[in-house]
Amino acid sequence: MNTLTGKTALVTGASRGIGRASALALAHAGAQVLVHYSSGGQEADAVVDEIRRGGGKAEKLAADLAAPTGPHQLARRVRDIIGGRLDILVANAGISKAAAIEDTTVEDFDAQFAVNVRAPYFLVQQLLPVMCQGSSIILLSSLAAHASVGTLSAYAATKGAIDTLVKHFAAALGERGIRVNAVAPGVVPTDMSSFAKTDAGREFTLSMQAIKRMAQPEDIGAAVAFLGLRPRPLDYRRYLAGGRRVEALRPLAAMPVGGFFSKITYGAIMKLYQSASSPNSRRVRIFLAEKGITVNLIPVNLGAREQFNDDYRAINPRLQVPTLVLDDGTSIAEVPAIWRYLDETHPGTPLLGSSAKERALIHMWERRVELDGFAAVMEAVRNTVPGLKNRALSGPHDYEQIPALAERSLLRVKHFYADMEERLGQTPFVAGKAFSVADITALVTVDFAAGGIKLPLPDGCPALKRWYETINKRPSIGA
Structure with missing residues (x-):
């Protein structure tokens, strides 16, 4: 034929x-x-x-x-x-x-x-x-x-x-x-x-x-x-x-x-549906840059509510960004899941760790950073920003804002800074001696707090500021 x-x-x-x-x-x-x-x-x-x-x-x-x-x-x-x-x-x-x-x-x-x-x-x-x-x-x-x-x-x-x-x-x-x-x-x-x-x-x-x-x-x-x-x-x-x-x-x-x-x-070129204004999208973009992985970046305009369009709903019914779409059409959401897929399909730079012990420690510290810092900033933003009315929680369902939660969130972020100062006074990177996804989430959290809730790095945190300056020298941070 x-x-x-x-x-x-x-x-x-x-x-x-x-x-x-x-x-x-x-x-x-x-x-x-x-x-x-x-x-x-x-x-x-x-x-x-x-x-x-x-x-x-x-x-x-x-x-x-x-x-x-x-x-x-x-x-x-x-x-x-x-x-x-x-x-x-x-x-x-x-x-x-x-x-x-x-x-x-x-x-x-x-x-x-x-x-x-x-x-x-x-x-x-x-x-x-x-x-x-x-x-x-x-x-x-x-x-x-x-x-x-x-x-x-x-x-x-x-x-x-x-x-x-x-x-x-x-x-x-x-x-x-x-x-x-x-x-x-x-x-x-x-x-x-x-x-x-x-x-x-x-x-x-x-x-x-x-x-x-x-x-x-x-x-x-x-x-x-x-x-x-x-x-x-x-x-x-x-x-x-x-x-x-x-x-x-x-x-x-x-x-x-x-x-x-x-x-x-x-090696089909994957697609990452993401937004320049999305902290979670940035976590994935930095990961991609560190690993040297090429994907097609598909912009999703959150301000124009493009994530609620039927086309995007078909890709991610939870209406979240980012979403990684594989060559066979499979959609992977949630940042840790995207990281894990990319790490296993593109071994090399061990951002998730190269041994059982390293992987466990990195997972532990990244989880702490996400829960104590990143989630706290997100909680404050979602419960106060007018454009997120009825969107206090991400996902397919609407939730009313609770402004009082923002006060607690600010305290949580201050405690996060104090905890990171103590940790980084003992080790050069969040999870130990090497840069990892824990540092990616921590860096994005600091920038998110400074821009989203006007809570930048406080004075009196020399170890945290030293770490922040070091991390920002990495080419991937601008991704």
Whole structure:
């Protein structure tokens, strides 16, 4: 079944290797393919001829992507041919130069970044006017970005940059309905990986494989074609990688590739419905910034009562912000629940702790800060602010304000400051020796109290002020 019939695709570096296999796979699925090449004109002719013999449509395009204007020139030619829409862009063209660190020249370093990073970046930029809802961008990364091969340090750095671009492109373009994916092959026998064609290379490569089978260009081409297909809604970013460990966050039954793909990581760009004026939203934004997690931030105007709209009610029936919406449509509310999900799916910076003892202590202190400080400020605000009349408690039900509670809340906040002064006189951070979610909630509480109930940090709290100044130096605090 030609599932890409009527679609157009551009594959860079398509005259041989993985690019050739990708062009053939896309053509086999029904797409019209633009075969880009730099120097392999005869090989490009052969690819075009093979596609046409199979009943497909193809044209070749030459461009020097190492030149600063190369991506711009290629994009102009593509737009002239296709008219108003490009459905699939496969940025495959790449070069590699193996050399020890001390032997790497500036010229070789710059050349690899020019072709492997600068070219795909500006090609995406120049083709965005013809990429629309449902279009797909596929960037070729490499497991070299996550391995330690001393002679490939410059090349590996370019592929690490590609991984970063995928994340940022996906965040920026997901709202337009443009999918951004990365395919990161391991060792594949191509002209770029000539070592894999030797007996020693094959033996070394197979020694790292759980399934003793070396990946072929056709395997990667099949994965590229699969990613070119229109997936289910909200699935805007995937990362397919060949490696030695078997890890799968979710089965992918439709993967039309061989056993070479032993690691599949889903990384769909999630959505966080939040408000700039919401302290709870800020707690999550700081957490995201500390962990380096990219999500689509969807603003909810609380002043305009957008949280009461039917559309938002369908996302969170309790009408609260923030709400994290996963790629499968699941909604997660309540800040600790959002933190826990993000921490377990993005291990790394241990904001919730890295051992049973740390996790327990951080949970204990964060809970104390939330109940004694944050909740006290919230109680005062909700029971006094005119705009929150009948909204003394958050949630789907209305509750009358009780102004007298605000007086007690002010006393609670003063006691909170005193307790934090005592605690931070003993330890640099709220839960111990390291920054954690307890510090996030405490920082947001202090700022919330200063702005919401006009109760800033009091004089005579040197430890608390020292901590506050230290925390505010973290880049994440401005999130």
